[in-house]
Amino acid sequence: xxxxxxxxxxxxxxxxxxxxxxxxxxxxxxxxxxxxxxxxxxxxxxxxxxxxxxxxxxxxxxxxxxxxxxxxxxxxxxxxxxxxxxxxxxxxxxxxxxxxxxxxxxxxxxxxxxxxxxxxxxxxxxxxxxxxxxxxxxxxxxxxxxx
Numbered sequence: 001x002x003x004x005x006x007x008x009x010x011x012x013x014x015x016x017x018x019x020x021x022x023x024x025x026x027x028x029x030x031x032x033x034x035x036x037x038x039x040x041x042x043x044x045x046x047x048x049x050x051x052x053x054x055x056x057x058x059x060x061x062x063x064x065x066x067x068x069x070x071x072x073x074x075x076x077x078x079x080x081x082x083x084x085x086x087x088x089x090x091x092x093x094x095x096x097x098x099x100x101x102x103x104x105x106x107x108x109x110x111x112x113x114x115x116x117x118x119x120x121x122x123x124x125x126x127x128x129x130x131x132x133x134x135x136x137x138x139x140x141x142x143x144x145x146x147x
Contacts, residue, residue, distance in 0.1 A: 034081060037074040041067055042133060043140075045119075050139035052100060052108050054146040060100045064093065084122055092118055 044067040051059035071089065075082035092115035099108035116133055123131045139145045 028077070031077040032073060034074055034078045037070055037077070038131075040070045041074070044070070045115075045133070046136060047140055047143060048096070048100075049112055049135060050145050051143075052105060052112075054139070055103070055105070056145055056147055057100055057103050059143070059145070061097075064097060064100060068093065081126070084126070088115075088118060088122065 044063045048060045048063045048067070051057070051063060068089065071085050075085050092111070095111040096108065096115060099111055116135065119133045123129060123133075
């Protein structure tokens with residue numbers, strides 16, 4: 001949550017002046033929308049899968065923690081989605097967190113698939129049925145999955 005507050009203060013210190021104080025409306029207008037948040041959220045969700053599959057549980061845990069941080073940004077900047085995001089976290093991401101902790105690939109895969117289905121159901125329920133998460137067939141090339 002600290003990251004969210006830091007950005008507006010950095011902007012004020014870099015671009016603000018004695019003659020101009022940023023309004024709450026101005027600051028809110030530069031915060032990321034849900035589409036921006038979900039791009040990072042989805043990418044990290046993708047990496048989690050392939051990290052776990054490669055038994056790189058530390059990377060999976062790291063990505064899940066980062067996914068939760070970007071979720072907080074969405075909850076703060078788009079409060080109308082906060083309840084759904086928290087529900088998804090408590091119902092699905094906590095299961096993945098436990099699977100990662102005990103390094104259980106079989107259970108992780110099952111819980112991951114359920115979470116993916118829940119993502120798509122949420123998109124449908126929020127009027128974004130045209131957005132359907134699909135796990136890419138290949139691991140990301142930006143990061144090394146295995147140790």
